[in-house]
Amino acid sequence: MEALKNFFATRTGIIVVGLIIGVLAPFLQFLGNPPNMGICVACMERDIAGALGLHRAAVVQYMRPEILGFVIGAFFSALAFKEFRPRGGSAPFVRFILGIFAMIGALVFLGCPWRTLLRLAGGDGNAIFGLLGLIFGIWVGTRFLKAGYSLGRTQTASSKAAGLVFPFLMFGLLVLLLIDPQPEGEPRGMLLFYSLKGPGSMHAPLLISLGAGLLIGLLAQRSRFCTMGAFRDLLLFKQGHLFAGVAAFFVAALITNLILGQFNAGFEKQPIAHTMQLWNFLGMTLAGLAFTLAGGCPGRQLFMSGEGDGDAAIFASGMIIGAAIAHNFGLASSPQGIGPNGAVATIIGLIVCVIIGLTMRRR
């Protein structure tokens, strides 16, 4: 157990994890997930918000088992390796707001950092602008960190139960999905909303999605795989440990896409993408900044919430609420371009994040 524990902390360990996730994601697409969206933490949380009826965008409603698996897999991994430690209380509401704006930025671009790389690995040139925006947003975040930005210390929770709430919520949603499947051709089960067309209607078989989610949750919890941290650590410390994992993820996804015939290079008519490059850039600038200020990419926040981190759970909840806001109020983009209120929301988000970056200081 100890040897396994140490392996994942090594450079080789995180590269292996990156390679595995990079192969799994295009395979999930091959088996039914939307194009260049084998895994997209933001899009999938948005679909979960839709499945729960928090927004009523009919084309993006599905209780994505991958997300549930991420948290539950990380939870079991943390338990098995004795890293489950309920904690919280580091500026939770600020983290909630950061989660909301991280999601809004991601939905202006149409993807989280995971999907940014998967879109690139599928040949979508628009993702170059998203990636540049992501790196710029992370760079801005590192300037705040260097100047003493901090959300303060977490506290160890007095009861183990505090750390169980979010993993149990995910488990409850999984049970709901299993007992309330989509009736053939119907947009609604007993409770859950389902898409009949669009990305929400496209998904790999449930058990495969769940299995992949659980495996990724376990591997990422062990290795601390983080798509934001990869760039942050390079910019801040010139340390390439996390970057090696993310680079392996990209290369594996690119090769797998080429083998599966899922690589189509170009800018126009890319799947679930638009060509408004300024907003591709600024949307991901906002998301990258929010993830940096919150200390982890959307995937990492889910893995940490599985370890009992209540602050990460609050950030993830903020993202789900952010998705509801984005779709209810015309902030989310579509292949036709940004939503009617997407630009103003992005600018407000950037202003709010800069204020948070300037005002939250280490004492």
Add this chain to the structure above:
Amino acid sequence: MAEIVDARGLSCPEPVLLTLEAIKKLGKGEIEILVDTDTSKENVSRAANSMGWQVVTVEQEGTAYKIKIKKD
């Protein structure tokens, strides 16, 4: 007397930032860093090694780890 960095409860990448600040300030000697997650323990150890410092001991103290690093 070793310099002490208390990074318990701080989010990524603050424990590493504080460690690197202390390394920069001291140049050489001994530093004790307190962290309370395995992730921070790994990150701090990795950062110290990359700066040419040696991780001498890692002790568990309740829910925290005390990492002692040094450079002669």
